[in-house]
Amino acid sequence: MIMPRGAGQLLLPVNPFFLWFTLLAAFALNLLPVGRQPAMPDWVALTLVFWNVHQPRRVGIGWSFVFGLLMDVHAGSLLGQHALSYTVLSYLAIMIHRRLLWFGLPQQMLQLLPLFLAAHVASLLVRLAVGDSFPGWTLFIAPLIETGLWPVASVLLLAPQRRPPDPDKNRPL
Numbered sequence: 001m002i003m004p005r006g007a008g009q010l011l012l013p014v015n016p017f018f019l020w021f022t023l024l025a026a027f028a029l030n031l032l033p034v035g036r037q038p039a040m041p042d043w044v045a046l047t048l049v050f051w052n053v054h055q056p057r058r059v060g061i062g063w064s065f066v067f068g069l070l071m072d073v074h075a076g077s078l079l080g081q082h083a084l085s086y087t088v089l090s091y092l093a094i095m096i097h098r099r100l101l102w103f104g105l106p107q108q109m110l111q112l113l114p115l116f117l118a119a120h121v122a123s124l125l126v127r128l129a130v131g132d133s134f135p136g137w138t139l140f141i142a143p144l145i146e147t148g149l150w151p152v153a154s155v156l157l158l159a160p161q162r163r164p165p166d167p168d169k170n171r172p173l
Contacts, residue, residue, distance in 0.1 A: 009162060009163065010163060011158065011161040011162060011163070012160075012161045012162070012163060013161070014054070014055055014058075014160075014161055015160060016058070018160055019051060019055060019058060019059065022047055022051075022157055023044070023047055023048070023051065023059070023063075023067070025047075026043040026044045026046065026047035026048075027043075027044050027067060027070065027071075029043040030042065030043050030044050030071060030074070031074055038135045038136060038138050038139040038141075038142065039138045039139070039141040039142050039145065040142060040145075041142055041145045041146045041149060042119075042142065042146060044067050044071060044086070045085070045086060045089055045116065045119055045146065046146050046149055046150070046153055047153070047157075048063070048064050048067065048086060048089065048090055048093075049089060049090070049093045049112065049115065049116075050150075050153050050154070050157055051157075052064070052089075052090050052093035052094050052097060053093055053094075053097040053100055053101065054097075054101075054157075054158075056094045056097050059090075060090065060094065061087050061090045061091055061094070063090075064083075064086040064087050064089065064090035065083050065086065065087050067082075067086055068080075068081075068082040068083030068084070068085060068086035068087065069082070069083045071083075071086075077127075078126060078127070078130055080126070081123055081126045081127065082123065084122055084123070084126060085119045085120070085122045085123040085126075086119070088118060088119055088122045089115055089116070089118070089119035092115045092118060093112075093115060096111060096115075099111075100112075105150065105151045105154060108150060108154075109147050109148070109150050109151070112147055112150055113143060113144070113147045116142075116143035116146045116147055117140070117143040119143075120139060120140065120142060120143050124139060
């Protein structure tokens, strides 16, 4: 099937080293000592969702669980809190990944906001279930920031896969 000229761009296959480098870089960003600020975006969650949508066979729910356990160990939180949050997020992202890619970035952001919100609510429910106090309503600013960062993540993480423009007028691809 030949794609129309304005329908988008064919992408090169993703380099596995780049994929894992971005996940480890997001994990390193989460490790930065910025104090306890509930409105900070979760870089690992954003990067996991991106790769769950674009490469669901390479980055699945298992890797989300592993990164969640690593975040639990780093944060000193209840073991499994981030793991549950990331696995719920990845499951939902993989569930809608085919539909999501048909839309433009603003529509994708609208569909991803409930996913990021569900991940933060799952983490909050685990914290409340073990007797922690409610951290405040500023906790719900983080899903909005993560959703707002989706276009930036899409442009940056898809940049190595974009083909250079082909000036040949005789080939359709």
